[in-house]
Amino acid sequence: MKKRRYSSSLFWSGFFLNILKRFYITIPAVILLIIGIWFKLCLYIGIALAVFVLVISLIEQLNIKKTFETSNNPNFEEFADTASSENWKEDVIDFVKEKTKETNKNE
Numbered sequence: 001m002k003k004r005r006y007s008s009s010l011f012w013s014g015f016f017l018n019i020l021k022r023f024y025i026t027i028p029a030v031i032l033l034i035i036g037i038w039f040k041l042c043l044y045i046g047i048a049l050a051v052f053v054l055v056i057s058l059i060e061q062l063n064i065k066k067t068f069e070t071s072n073n074p075n076f077e078e079f080a081d082t083a084s085s086e087n088w089k090e091d092v093i094d095f096v097k098e099k100t101k102e103t104n105k106n107e
Helices: 008-021 023-035 040-070 074-083 088-106
Strands: none
Touching: 008 023, 008 040, 023 040, 074 088
């Protein structure tokens, strides 16, 4: 098995998306940080929530990176090889279009 490279842009975009999908914690954290301008307790709670979201998102993204680089699953290998290419954005779009056409032909 060859070593796949997980690009930094893929890592950071995934990290940002992990933060966004936890909006139910992120939004209250931002509101508490704003209220924290006047009330220190709200500031501390807001900082704690924001740090929690950042740490959980980072851990999740590191797990995804590890899985991406080390997976031997034959169903995942083709996608992982495509996503680790130099021109990964266009290659992934082409890969998804190709797989979608194959799925539509099978139906």
